[in-house]
Each structure stands twice: as structure tokens, then as C-alpha cells.
Amino acid sequence: MNLIIDQIPERGRQIVLDTTTEWAMAAVSDTLGVLAESLSGKLQISSKAGRVSVSGELNTSATCECERCGESFRLALPVEVELLFDPAPSGAPVEEEEEVDEEELDIGWYQGNSLNLADVVTEAVALALPIRLECPDTEECDKRTAKLLAEKGRSGDSSHPGFAALSKLR
Numbered sequence: 433m434n435l436i437i438d439q440i441p442e443r444g445r446q447i448v449l450d451t452t453t454e455w456a457m458a459a460v461s462d463t464l465g466v467l468a469e470s471l472s473g474k475l476q477i478s479s480k481a482g483r484v485s486v487s488g489e490l491n492t493s494a495t496c497e498c499e500r501c502g503e504s505f506r507l508a509l510p511v512e513v514e515l516l517f518d519p520a521p522s523g524a525p526v527e528e529e530e531e532v533d534e535e536e537l538d539i540g541w542y543q544g545n546s547l548n549l550a551d552v553v554t555e556a557v558a559l560a561l562p563i564r565l566e567c568p569d570t571e572e573c574d575k576r577t578a579k580l581l582a583e584k585g586r587s588g589d590s591s592h593p594g595f596a597a598l599s600k601l602r
């Protein structure tokens with residue numbers, strides 16, 4: 433969804449997102465790498481002298497696979513949105529790697545006169561994601577992970593029923 437900067441009223445504009453907001457659900461799903469199951473929240477957008485500020489809080493959930501033990505779990509992710517956007521410098525398209533002043537590191541750019549809100553949601557969700565997606569139940573996850581490691585590392589381990597059955601076949 434493209435937001436026309438000139439059309440943002442002085443008091444700002446509020447955009448309500450929910451599970452039926454297709455472009456936002458698509459942006460969240462793309463970022464999570466799995467289909468988002470729910471989305472709710474509001475974005476407050478205001479513009480002052482060309483600088484656009486987007487703030488708000490979103491909540492989204494999805495079924496993810498634990499990166500340690502592989503078990504599926506339900507991820508409930510609160511997404512804090514606090515982003516600023518300036519008009520991209522005119523001329524050549526801006527390279528991500530281009531050097532910027534340190535204080536401007538957190539400021540994104542918009543091209544032309546519009547801000548793509550799907551990109552904003554993508555960025556906010558990416559920032560909110562934990563470094564690793566892991567089961568919320570760490571104790572159970574540890575057990576499953578230990579079991580996986582045991583199966584992988586010591587294939588001769590007869591304490592596992594599966595391996596006991598295998599050794600009988602030999």
C-alpha cells in the first residue's frame with residue numbers, strides 16, 4: 433500500500449491493521465517466512481517538513497518451526513513500530529551501503545512522493561524478530577534437542593527403543 437505523503441493530514445493519519453489487511457498480512461508472512469495467522473494494531477503516521485514518522489504497535493502470530501528441535505510452536509510477536517523516513521536524495525537511486533551520518537542510521541528513505549507501507553511493516557517485523565526462533569518451553573526444547581543430538585551422535589546407543597529394534601535386526 434502506497435501512502436501519498438502530500439495527502440497526510442496535519443494531525444496525522446491512523447491506519448488500522450487486522451487479519452483482513454491483505455498487503456500487511458503478506459508483508460508479515462514474507463518476513464516471518466511462514467504464513468501469518470493473525471495481525472492487529474494501528475499505525476500512526478505523520479509528516480513534518482518531508483520527514484515521515486510511523487509509530488504504533490502491532491501484534492502478529494504464526495506457527496513457526498523451532499530452529500533447535502524442529503518442533504512447531506505458536507509464535508506471538510509484539511511489534512513495536514518507531515520508524516522515520518526522509519525523502520531519498522534526488523538523482524541516482526540510493527544504495528543501501530552508502531555512507532550516512534551516524535545519527536541518520538535509523539532513518540529510512542522514501543522515493544518520490546509516496547511511502548510503501550508494506551515495506552514499513554516488513555522492516556518493523558524484521559526488527560522485532562528474535563535472533564533465533566525457539567520453542568517458548570525451553571525445558572521441553574532442551575529435552576528434544578538432547579534426544580536429537582543423542583540419535584545423531586551415538587548411533588549405537590541402545591537405550592533408545594528405535595535403536596534397540598534396529599540391533600535386533602542385525
Ligand SMILES: [Zn+2]
Binds near residue numbers: 499500502566573574
Ligand atoms: Zn525447540
